[in-house]
Amino acid sequence: MTQPLGAAAGPRGSLESRGESSPIADLGGGRCRSWALLGWPAAMALAAPLLAWGAHAVLGRQIAPGAVSGWLWCLMGAPLLEEAIFRWGLQESLTQALGRAVGRQGSWLAHGAANLLASLAFVISHQPGLPLWGRLDLLVPSLALGLLWSQRRQYWLCVGMHAWFNLCLAGISGLH
Template sequence: MWRDRKLVAALAAGPLFWLFLFVLGARPGDLGWPLRAPLDFVLPALAFPLLEEFIFRGGVQQLLRDVLGTRGIGSLSAANLLTSVLFAALHFIHHPPLWAALTFFPSLVFGYFMDRDRRLRLPMLLHVFYNFGYYWLFGAPPAG
């Protein structure tokens, strides 16, 4: 795994993004919160990423790949690009506009590994890793 430079870069992107949020002023909350509200943590950190990858990479992207083939821009297939647009668009339902739009970029990463390996394992792993770290560090529900 560590010889796969693209995977190492994708894994490093999560902590770098969390550090970027910290530099911008976001501060980790109570890091023990998932133990007190496990369902509030497990859903966005584990269940939703797995479901989203099953639907978007395992369903939509594969369907588009069957229709469009492997053409695209560089190492990004048209299927990945279109799936990532849809992925980000649907995040506008429950997220602020900037946050929803930014989901386009990790979606490209997930889609790249789906195209490369033709398996859901790495997109699911990366999506869970990204969400787990974000929600653990910055996603504590408001006290009250």
Template sequence: MIATALACLAAASLLSLAVVRIGFDLWAGIDPFLPPERRPFLGAVELAHRAFAVDALRQVFLAALVIGIAVRRAGAGWRARLALDRERPNGMRPVALLALLLVWPVLHIAWVTGTAEVFGASFGRHVRLSPFLSPAAVAAWLVYLALLAPVAEELLMRGELYARAREGLGPAGAILATAAIFAAAHVSSFGLARPVSLVPLALALGWLRWRTGRLWPCVALHGWSNLALVAYLLWPE
């Protein structure tokens, strides 16, 4: 499971970096194979757009890789493997799912802010987006946060990895294993605050995957959590 997660994330990152580097360079009339000392200065706006393109393409490649793995392992049953089919009934009533979606942002924000305080991490309200992002880029960024990233990450975590873990560990083991991998995948130079802040969300997503038997509720909760946290951070005084 860990090897699969690392391989998928690494491959998606390398592919996105290569495509953006070559594609943006060719579009700008730059030889993508120039040595660093001969490359022209790109400017802050161009660098911001390239960074966003890398993030977005990484999720696209990640989703494609996971679906490809599922097809290879399950053939025509890949949708069932990734919990994208409708053959089994939803094990959770819509009103219960709606209640969870309504309550969850408050719990998520409280935990994330509390975790940041405990770890002394930088986490402040009333932050601003980069002035180098156009309105179209901001809209694309919100779509990335609320839809693209949740779809790709849930396909990997609560899709393929959950299916593998459940074969040997059962539902509880699959929930814990995928939660641990999900949190570990968010370790950064800022320390443990980020992965620890995601543990409740990871456990809730795993429980939702088991309870409903489907992936889309996990995507909805993941995307809603991202959007609520961003709204909290950007909300003006």
């Protein structure tokens, strides 16, 4: 069932708080501990500057917002819109449809395939003038955001992490 935009999945906002296992717990055959669920956002936040540096240094990716309106779009508009479309909309719908197709709602296969398909759509939607290989650097952050969505189902957490990725890339771009 799709949650209202911005709603948390449960009282504490995690699948675990509702008594459900996550796709990652399914892979290990056990339940995720709450420290592990908190670890994903923290690990992503720490990895974002390194990913931004790699995307900029190796592939030449940059964000140069310039004016205030550019910064507002980079840090608010794009994360709000893209996470609503690709996580809350597309990935959630694909997860449900694929879960029905494999006969098990919430399976790691449904979550993983939905994340990959939504992430590929995310990559394809960015800078359509570039060849696909020139946009693949967006795949890693998109897969990470998809994993975060699969684990927590918190729209605002995904928006915040997306904005953090954008801020890191804009900061690295501004340094060079």
